[in-house]
Amino acid sequence: MVARKLALIAIALSLSACSLLKPADKAEEGDKGTVTAPAGETATDGREVATVRLITAQTPVVRAYRKIGARHIYNKYANLIYKGKLPPLVYAVVVVETDIDATGKVVNVTFSRTPSHAPEVAPKIAEMIKAASPLPNPGKLGAHTYVDTWLWDRSDKFQIDSLTQGQRSR
Numbered sequence: 001m002v003a004r005k006l007a008l009i010a011i012a013l014s015l016s017a018c019s020l021l022k023p024a025d026k027a028e029e030g031d032k033g034t035v036t037a038p039a040g041e042t043a044t045d046g047r048e049v050a051t052v053r054l055i056t057a058q059t060p061v062v063r064a065y066r067k068i069g070a071r072h073i074y075n076k077y078a079n080l081i082y083k084g085k086l087p088p089l090v091y092a093v094v095v096v097e098t099d100i101d102a103t104g105k106v107v108n109v110t111f112s113r114t115p116s117h118a119p120e121v122a123p124k125i126a127e128m129i130k131a132a133s134p135l136p137n138p139g140k141l142g143a144h145t146y147v148d149t150w151l152w153d154r155s156d157k158f159q160i161d162s163l164t165q166g167q168r169s170r
Contacts, residue, residue, distance in 0.1 A: 066147075068135075069148065070161075071163065072135050073128070076131070081159065082151075082155070082159050086151055086164070087168055088167055090167070091152050092115040093113065095148075095149050096109065096110075096112075096129065096147070096150055097109070097112055098135075098147070102142045104133075104135040104137045104138055105135075106129055106133035106134065106135065109130060118152070121150075151164060
């Protein structure tokens, strides 16, 4: 009986401790920044509502543009495309973020993931993307960050994830 009461007290204390560790809501702290209302609700207290980004990396329009952009790069560097399925272990995997304007002109190239063992690959990719500028016109998608993953082989040939033929199992 005593063990049961101690267990209940321990559970109650641990649950209350969780609320102490929960990050405080910035609106409660007096932060005067913009606040977004939860989905389906509208902000009625007169505070400014932040703009919601309608296009994400998962929308069909963005996925379609990724293939169009990758096809443009493939056409520009046809002799550097790895033909067939890639080996099980590629030399480098690089996630590239390419900022383009509304006409497709490359504005900036940055990386979310670069291989530490292959530091020479990222600069090559940046140079290739800049040389392939302008990418196809993004149309209604407008200026945005075109994100894709490059799979780089030891032979200095590559495939882009949007158009990859996959990898061999052996």
